[in-house]
Amino acid sequence: MNQIITSKSTKETTGRLTRPVPTPRTRQNNFAQRTFFIFTLLPVSLILIVTIALLVRSWPILNAYPLSNLLFGNIWKPTNGLFGFWPFILGTFWVSIVGIILAVPLCLLTSIYLAEYAQSKTRSIAKPVLDLLAAIPPVVYGVWGLLAIVPFVDKVLAPLSDRWLGSIPIFSVNQPTGFGILAAGIVLAVMIAPLIISVMYEIFSTVPNDLRHASLAVGATQWQTIRNIILPQVAPGIIAAIVLGASRALGETIAVLMVVGNIPQVPTSIFDSAYPLPALIANNYGEMMSIPLYDAALLSAALVLLLVILVFNILSMLVIQRMLRRKWAS
């Protein structure tokens, strides 16, 4: 049926609704559509351009050494021609994972409180304060970490851990300076918390009130409602919020490099110093460029960081999609 109608209408183009000649307003519309399309393409192509540029600039070193030597090499001695990224890659993950582990429970509880329990008055004070926290420049967090967190780790947490958890390798204190993964993780947790909380809060507020009321109406407590109805609904969104925080943590540079110790070693404990990739690039790019391949090595470090974050994001997108699909299937 439809086909007959359309073939008819294409033949008879003299109808009242057809407009063979473009008028100014249809031309305007077409122009707007195309322009906006190009601007949409821009960020997509930017990722490609950055990746390709990094690939080109790091080509000398990728050509000179096998990839596995670079990625899994343990020793970083550019003057001797040894470029192992493994300590930096591990450092990045250690610091980010500690940050995430510290931040997530806190953020979850805060956002549940704000979205589900808090009176609107409490909310109207707490939300802007949290947003303000997100606006503090990283370097300020770095200074705060240096002055408060590093001594706190050194004087309080390290002795405590040494005393009670010292026999567990990841809690043992091998380098008692305070500078290290734990300090960086704490600073990171505080930095990414406002972001995660605000995303989680938005996700909680997407749950329709009808569902809350339906649960409360049969005599469920608020906590039963949250646990049985709301949390299952928002689980994919919670993962998304954590991923967003983790991406931020993986890339955070200045605040981390101020407190992490910057020693290129493979860490074995949260009290060890580490040297994450962003810190490596920020500390060294532009210096000692006379060393052969040094420039290419740093840019390939940037490439590795970019790929790590991309892969991480793609994986988490897949996880979220799977969760959503399972939710609709149930």
Next chain:
Amino acid sequence: MDAHIQVKNLNVYYGKQQALKDVNIEVPKKQITVIMGPSGCGKTTLLKSLNRFLEITDGAQITGEVLVDGQNIYDSEVDVTEVRKVVGLLAQRPSPLPMSIYDNVVYGMNIHRMKKDRKEYKAAVRHYLEIAGLWEEVHKRLHDPATSLSIGQQQRLCLARGLAVEPEIILGDEPTSALDPISSQNIESRLIDLKQQYTTVIVTHTLRQAKRLADHVIYMYMGEVIEAGLAKEIFSSPKHERTKQYLEGLF
């Protein structure tokens, strides 16, 4: 009259705006009481004061008493979840929980740990779906998501879910306003069947529905109860001028 619910000197404020003004009513046991009146007159507010749902609304202030079987449900010693177990609510829009049909009926029973084992739960699900007139339609797909039901079926499922926690009172907040005529009729006949066992309070804005359902009527206007009493009397000879005008469809 054997009053199941007594409302005494109830005043409700949303901020500075007064939504209920000194409401005093009695709701008789095991009959259908219909609250009617023009929109914005406070009928839903009155209904929601009966299961303490007003507390969910931010900034609602309540003074006065609501007695259920002689006990003030706003007493500080009263557990709000127990109130809502005794006083069930059928909402305006059907709100199936995002789980299976079966789990929807089980939800409230599970919350209150009312049954011992799966067998008991299964029997209870069947029982309440039958009461809600839904069993025949869904017994072959109990584990399908509740959202796969039609909207009328969803409302009957919500009725079954509410009844499953063994309330004594059913509140209905315009429970058919989102439904098509046939589904509405279905819900109405359920409510009439159920009035043998439950005290029922329905808010409606359709006069014809009020006439079909009501044993007792409460007529409200601008936050005040203008007239309350037997449906027969009020529909045939309203005492108050405003009630008369409303019944004649003047506003």
